[in-house]
Amino acid sequence: MTILLLLPQSRELIYPMHPTPDHILHTGLAFWSSKTLLSAVEMEIFTELAKHPGDLATLQGRLGLHPRGARDFLDALVALGFLHRDGDGIYRNTPDTELFLDKAKPSYIGGILEMANHRLYPFWGSLTTAVRTGESQNESKGGQDPFTALYADPAKLREFLRAMSGVSRGANMAIAQKFPWGEYRSCTDIGTAQGDLVTQITLAQPHLQGIGFDLPEVGPIFEEYIASNGLDARVSFAGGSFFTDELPKADVLLFGHILHDWDLATKRMLLQKAYAALPAGGAVVVYDSIIDDARKENAFGLLMSLNMLIETPGGFDYTGADCIGWMQEAGFTNCRVEHLVGPDSMVIGIK
Amino acid sequence: MTILLLLPQSRELIYPMHPTPDHILHTGLAFWSSKTLLSAVEMEIFTELAKHPGDLATLQGRLGLHPRGARDFLDALVALGFLHRDGDGIYRNTPDTELFLDKAKPSYIGGILEMANHRLYPFWGSLTTAVRTGESQNESKGGQDPFTALYADPAKLREFLRAMSGVSRGANMAIAQKFPWGEYRSCTDIGTAQGDLVTQITLAQPHLQGIGFDLPEVGPIFEEYIASNGLDARVSFAGGSFFTDELPKADVLLFGHILHDWDLATKRMLLQKAYAALPAGGAVVVYDSIIDDARKENAFGLLMSLNMLIETPGGFDYTGADCIGWMQEAGFTNCRVEHLVGPDSMVIGIK
Numbered sequence: 001m002t003i004l005l006l007l008p009q010s011r012e013l014i015y016p017m018h019p020t021p022d023h024i025l026h027t028g029l030a031f032w033s034s035k036t037l038l039s040a041v042e043m044e045i046f047t048e049l050a051k052h053p054g055d056l057a058t059l060q061g062r063l064g065l066h067p068r069g070a071r072d073f074l075d076a077l078v079a080l081g082f083l084h085r086d087g088d089g090i091y092r093n094t095p096d097t098e099l100f101l102d103k104a105k106p107s108y109i110g111g112i113l114e115m116a117n118h119r120l121y122p123f124w125g126s127l128t129t130a131v132r133t134g135e136s137q138n139e140s141k142g143g144q145d146p147f148t149a150l151y152a153d154p155a156k157l158r159e160f161l162r163a164m165s166g167v168s169r170g171a172n173m174a175i176a177q178k179f180p181w182g183e184y185r186s187c188t189d190i191g192t193a194q195g196d197l198v199t200q201i202t203l204a205q206p207h208l209q210g211i212g213f214d215l216p217e218v219g220p221i222f223e224e225y226i227a228s229n230g231l232d233a234r235v236s237f238a239g240g241s242f243f244t245d246e247l248p249k250a251d252v253l254l255f256g257h258i259l260h261d262w263d264l265a266t267k268r269m270l271l272q273k274a275y276a277a278l279p280a281g282g283a284v285v286v287y288d289s290i291i292d293d294a295r296k297e298n299a300f301g302l303l304m305s306l307n308m309l310i311e312t313p314g315g316f317d318y319t320g321a322d323c324i325g326w327m328q329e330a331g332f333t334n335c336r337v338e339h340l341v342g343p344d345s346m347v348i349g350i351k
Numbered sequence: 352m353t354i355l356l357l358l359p360q361s362r363e364l365i366y367p368m369h370p371t372p373d374h375i376l377h378t379g380l381a382f383w384s385s386k387t388l389l390s391a392v393e394m395e396i397f398t399e400l401a402k403h404p405g406d407l408a409t410l411q412g413r414l415g416l417h418p419r420g421a422r423d424f425l426d427a428l429v430a431l432g433f434l435h436r437d438g439d440g441i442y443r444n445t446p447d448t449e450l451f452l453d454k455a456k457p458s459y460i461g462g463i464l465e466m467a468n469h470r471l472y473p474f475w476g477s478l479t480t481a482v483r484t485g486e487s488q489n490e491s492k493g494g495q496d497p498f499t500a501l502y503a504d505p506a507k508l509r510e511f512l513r514a515m516s517g518v519s520r521g522a523n524m525a526i527a528q529k530f531p532w533g534e535y536r537s538c539t540d541i542g543t544a545q546g547d548l549v550t551q552i553t554l555a556q557p558h559l560q561g562i563g564f565d566l567p568e569v570g571p572i573f574e575e576y577i578a579s580n581g582l583d584a585r586v587s588f589a590g591g592s593f594f595t596d597e598l599p600k601a602d603v604l605l606f607g608h609i610l611h612d613w614d615l616a617t618k619r620m621l622l623q624k625a626y627a628a629l630p631a632g633g634a635v636v637v638y639d640s641i642i643d644d645a646r647k648e649n650a651f652g653l654l655m656s657l658n659m660l661i662e663t664p665g666g667f668d669y670t671g672a673d674c675i676g677w678m679q680e681a682g683f684t685n686c687r688v689e690h691l692v693g694p695d696s697m698v699i700g701i702k
Contacts, residue, residue, distance in 0.1 A: 019450040021460050021521060022693055023432060028389060028464040031382040031472055032654040038379060039479040066485030071646075072656040072667065073482050079650035081374060099370040109372050113379040121382055122476055128390040134419030170372060295422075299430035303383040305423040316423065342373055 031121075036076050038117035041110045045074075046093055046101035049083070053092035106228070109169055111162030118159070123310050130309050137310045147261075151217050161221055165196040168256055171287055172197045174340040175254075176204035179285060179348070184251035188213055188277075190242060190270070191258040195222045198254075199229050210235040211248050242270060247277040255286045259323070260304065263314030271330040271349075278351045284332060290345040291319045300343035323347040382472075387427050389468035392461045396425075397444055397452035400434070404443035457579065460520055462513030469510070474661050481660050488661045498612075502568050512572055516547040519607055522638055523548045525691040526605075527555035530636060530699070535602035539564055539628075541593060541621070542609040546573045549605075550580050561586040562599050593621060598628040606637045610674070611655065614665030622681040622700075629702045635683060641696035642670045651694035674698040 040046065043063055054062060060070045074091055077083040082097050093102070100109045119138065126137035135141070139149050150160050175197065185208065189198040192212030202210045210231075212222050216239035226235045238248045243266075247253060253274045259267050274284045289301035301317050308315035320337035324347060327335045332349030339345045391397065394414055405413060411421045425442055428434040433448050444453070451460045470489065477488035486492070490500050501511050526548065536559065540549040543563030553561045561582075563573050567590035577586045589599045598604060604625045610618050625635045640652035652668050659666035671688035675698060678686045683700030690696045 019447045021447070021451045021517075024388070024447060024451055024460065025463070025518065025693070027384055027431065027433075028392070028467055029385065029471075029651075029654075031385040031467075031475060032658065033378055033650065034381040034385065035475045035478050036654060036657065037375070039482060041379070042479055043482075065482055068485030068667075069482045069657060069660045072653050072660070075642075075646045076650060076653035076657060078647050079653050080378065082378075085647065096370045096372070096375060100372045100375055109375070112376070116379055116382075120380075122473075124382060124386045125473055125476070127386050128393050131390060131394075131416055131420045131424050134417030167376065291426075295426040296429050296436065299384065299427060300380075302423050302427035302430050303380075303387065306387065306420060306427060307383065309420040309423070316419075342376070 033076075033080055035117075035121065036073070036080065037082060038113055038121065040073075040077055040082065041101060041113040042117050044103060045077070046082075046097045046110075047103040049091060049093045050098055050102035050104065053090045055089045055091070059091060107169075109166035111159065111164075112166035115159055115163035120307065120310075124307075127306065127310065130306070134309070136313055140313075147215075151215055154217075157217060158221055161194040161218065164193040164257065165225075168196055169200075170341040171344040171346075172200040172256065173204075174344075175256075175285065175287065175346060176200040178338060178340065179252075179283075179346070181205040181208060181252075184283070185209065186250040187211070187252040187254060188238070188248045188250040189254045189256065190247060190274075191255065191261075192222060192237075193218065194225045195235070195237075196225070197256045198235055199226065199231060201254075202231055202234050203229065208234070209250075211238050211250060212236075213238045213240060213242070213248050215239065215241060242273065247273050249277050249279070250282075251279065252283045252285060253278060255284070257288055259286055260288045260308055260317045261312055261315045263316075266314070267318075268326055268329065271326050271332070275330045275332060275351055280351055282351045284327065284349045284351075285346050286323055286327075286349075287340060287344055287346040288317055289343040290323065290337060290347065291317055293319045293321045295319065298343055304343075320345065320347055324349075384427075384431055386468075386472065387424065387431065388433060389464055389472065391424075391428055391433065392452060392464040393468050395454060396428070397433075397448045397461075398454040400442060400444045401449055401453035401455065404441045406440045406442070410442060458520075460517035462510060462515075463517035466510055466514035471658065471661075475658075478657065478661065481657070485660070487664055491664075498566075502566055505568075508568060509572060512545040512569065515544040515608065516576075519547055520551070521692040522695040522697075523551040523607065524555075525695075526607075526636065526638065526697060527551040529689060529691065530603075530634075530697070532556040532559060532603075535634070536560065537601040538562070538603040538605060539589070539599045539601035540605045540607065541598060541625070542606065542612075543573060543588075544569065545576045546586070546588075547576070548607045549586055550577065550582060552605075553582055553585050554580065559585070560601075562589050562601060563587075564589045564591060564593070564599050566590065566592060593624065598624050600628050600630070601633075602630065603634045603636060604629060606635070608639055610637055611639045611659050611668045612663055612666045614667075617665070618669075619677055619680065622677050622683070626681045626683060626702055631702055633702045635678065635700045635702075636697050637674055637678075637700075638691060638695055638697040639668055640694040641674065641688060641698065642668055644670045644672045646670065649694055655694075671696065671698055675700075 078085045083091050085091050099107050123138045130137045188211040190213050192214045195212045198210040198212050202208050219237045222237045289304045291301040292298045305317035324335040327349035334350040337345050337347050429436045435443050450458050474489045481488045539562040541564050543565045546563045549561040549563050553559050570588050573588050640655045642652040643649045656668035675686040678700035685701040688696050688698050
């Protein structure tokens, strides 16, 4: 039992560090803070406050909040560190939310949170079923390729592709700096989505030519994004399927948050196709929320793997050692893992 | 924009502390870790491991986990700090989960997480609607008293009452020590549920007599709990409604996680009834996740208030200053706020 030491003079309780229920209760109810932020993104509160800050009464009107919960909702966002409220009761964005959650800015990363709010939050409600059955719990419940449904619906596709940019931005910027790009002249981003990875790389490395490879439906969304970043001259789109087509040739082939979507056989096939498409001396760069080899530290990587359980028929995340093993089977040498940012690392192999 | 400083020699990136998307992404996806713990409690993993630890293959069989997700699920619980895995691959509880999440122990607090898993997680999926409409989003969607539905179903009632014990245990133990009980001889716990508050108080204070007051349906569950703690001789049950009946008299009247369930008029009425029931010199003790007066720090208290929005037609959480104001209106003096544990504080008033 928890031992309470009563100090007679101060009447203060001293709790031992452990055992305490704090971490259990905090984590078990963490979906409250999560969903509060997701609803705020859904209601575009940060976009609205980026236009101009406002007090409670003004914001109720502008955002369509009912008086009963409005103040608690906004003050919860203050206490969670996503808004500031000054002495006059004016709410405004923090520097983080002003930069990353204003839809009008190219730095917006809220796409992943919009998708989390619409899709992942309810699907994760069936986690127990997923763990008991091994079956995905999203729109494609039952086993078909989840990307087929997603890519068939232009609105969902656009949300998904923006979401991928949002969750990948930090890692993409890190790869643009950390990889030894000076040794190479071209790169192809496999499963490029909106194209944020090849965008960040070519923005940071003006000597590079880039290709984004994805299903043809992605083309217009990719080209719009590339144009908005002024990269039309150096970055182009190649439409195709990595199941039925060869990969476009380049000095460096990148797989950003791609391998974890697929089962083991597909992971291996993709690395074999990458080896075939690369010139001698070319490099493959795989990044994901790579799990630590001991599988004890990178909680986000392990949870992302559960997200792949919920979202895909066979996908899973993996350790650096797992990935290096598959790369070596495909023929790559000099394989290494390098940390990027947050939970993400890249695994590099040389042909 | 985020500024990346490239140090040419180390090729290391230095991110400034802010702005970064880390806190946004971490909170926005925190429902993953939350739901993982809730599913583990639902599957009684900690109860099973308390019987005996086991390796992956054994646990898959004992717990009914599908091979696809079993290892990621268990290792996510390791990385989140709720399980240990040793060098031989044997999973076991941490000291915290062994004590608080083994259903066979009286220290089990998982009831609140069972309820969070069954009820609150899906209801919070409608937070946006709640904030826009001001209406509750649970079984009683539409406005009726949520407790009527809950109290009418014995299984739901038992889960709810156990949940209340789980979420209140730490605060109850703190009140049992921190309040100056030496000055009083009896207490009544209003809305006692399973009776954990009066249990912790009378366990710690052998000179006290206690009464638990709640709707008559609660009686058998209360009496079972009191008996299991060996307190039959000093603690009894009084059945009634605090809407239609007077409160049982005692030197100290306690409201633990009660006032936040109700609208302002009911909060005031309850404090007036408490004043009427107390002798001169008697004390009222109200506890909840009392929000700091500036409404900027106690995020849990503000989120609990949103939970009351989702769960009740008119309930809300409040600051210490709010509560002292209502107590003074009812006639109480010497009112003060004292912190208990975690997000909970008590507000004390003297007649």
